[in-house]
Amino acid sequence: MPEGHTVHRTANRFRKDFAGRELNISSPQGRFIDAVLVTGQQLESSEAFGKHLFLGFPSGFIRIHLGIYGKWRFAEFKAEPKEPVGQVRARFLSEHFVADLVGPTACEVIDLAGYQLQKSKLGPDPLRIDPADQELERFIGRCQRTKTPIGQLLMDQSVISGIGNVYRAELLFRARLSPFRTGNEVSEQDLAGIWFDAVKLMKIGVTKGIMLTRDDHLRGMPQLKDRYFVYKREGLPCRNCGNEVSLQLMSSRKLYWCTSCQKL
DNA sequence: TACTCATGAGCAA
DNA sequence: TGCTCCTGAGTAG
Numbered sequence: 001m002p003e004g005h006t007v008h009r010t011a012n013r014f015r016k017d018f019a020g021r022e023l024n025i026s027s028p029q030g031r032f033i034d035a036v037l038v039t040g041q042q043l044e045s046s047e048a049f050g051k052h053l054f055l056g057f058p059s060g061f062i063r064i065h066l067g068i069y070g071k072w073r074f075a076e077f078k079a080e081p082k083e084p085v086g087q088v089r090a091r092f093l094s095e096h097f098v099a100d101l102v103g104p105t106a107c108e109v110i111d112l113a114g115y116q117l118q119k120s121k122l123g124p125d126p127l128r129i130d131p132a133d134q135e136l137e138r139f140i141g142r143c144q145r146t147k148t149p150i151g152q153l154l155m156d157q158s159v160i161s162g163i164g165n166v167y168r169a170e171l172l173f174r175a176r177l178s179p180f181r182t183g184n185e186v187s188e189q190d191l192a193g194i195w196f197d198a199v200k201l202m203k204i205g206v207t208k209g210i211m212l213t214r215d216d217h218l219r220g221m222p223q224l225k226d227r228y229f230v231y232k233r234e235g236l237p238c239r240n241c242g243n244e245v246s247l248q249l250m251s252s253r254k255l256y257w258c259t260s261c262q263k264l
Numbered sequence: 265t266a267c268t269c270a271t272g273a274g275c276a277a
Numbered sequence: 278t279g280c281t282c283c284t285g286a287g288t289a290g
Binding site: 067068069070071086087102103104105251252 | 278279282283284285
């Protein structure tokens with residue numbers, strides 16, 4: 001489930017199983033021909049920024065973005081790894097670990113300038129908190145300078161990075177904010193509330209590996225149908241007021257919200 | 265077997 | 278705004 005928390009988990013996994021080792025990098029599918037530029041080199045760093053994963057090697061970086069279909073398959077092996085299954089764009093191999101990448105939107109080798117350029121396009125990431133960078137102030141400033149609806153701003157990776165369609169819907173419900181309220185009409189206090197709630201929920205996502213947004217369900221592993229307040233619950237009763245959860249398209253993405261709890 | 269859908273985003277018009 | 282990239286899971290028949 002590729003929202004930001006997944007990418008941070010993947011970065012952690014690469015640090016744990018692959019960092020400091022020379023990796024054999026190949027493209028079983030044949031579409032990542034630049035694998036030859038970095039294969040055999042030592043993995044020096046593994047970092048997530050928003051939904052981007054950057055793997056650092058002596059001669060450059062691999063940037064990976066899962067997009068909507070992308071997936072990782074990790075495995076440990078004793079003697080030989082299993083043969084790749086399906087359309088494996090890239091295979092990362094160390095002595096005892098293998099990571100197969102399937103269906104990413106982006107998998108490319110970039111230099112330091114490209115790495116810095118990619119990072120410069122991203123807004124603050126709630127999972128990378130550095131007080132010196134004033135992330136919260138940047139986020140609030142970007143929102144309050146525009147008449148774009150808050151539901152759209154939360155999906156804009158240059159405003160806040162790592163949020164996707166699930167967290168967007170759930171954060172706005174938890175804040176009782178209409179997705180259609182424009183950025184300049186959302187108070188500083190409400191924006192700070194969304195930010196800190198995102199920090200909280202996404203950290204849970206990193207720890208648990210799934211998106212949990214209901215405070216009464218933070219323990220255990222609830223079924224998908226019980227996991228959310230509004231996401232994918234169109235037509236069902238709102239868990240707070242009982243009104244039907246609404247669904248409509250916003251910038252061609254499905255937006256779920258409760259018209260009664262999240263008034264304009 | 266065929267069809268639909270998805271947690272994303274770049275690009276042209 | 279709509280098209281396109283791209284893969285696999287789920288569902289209907």
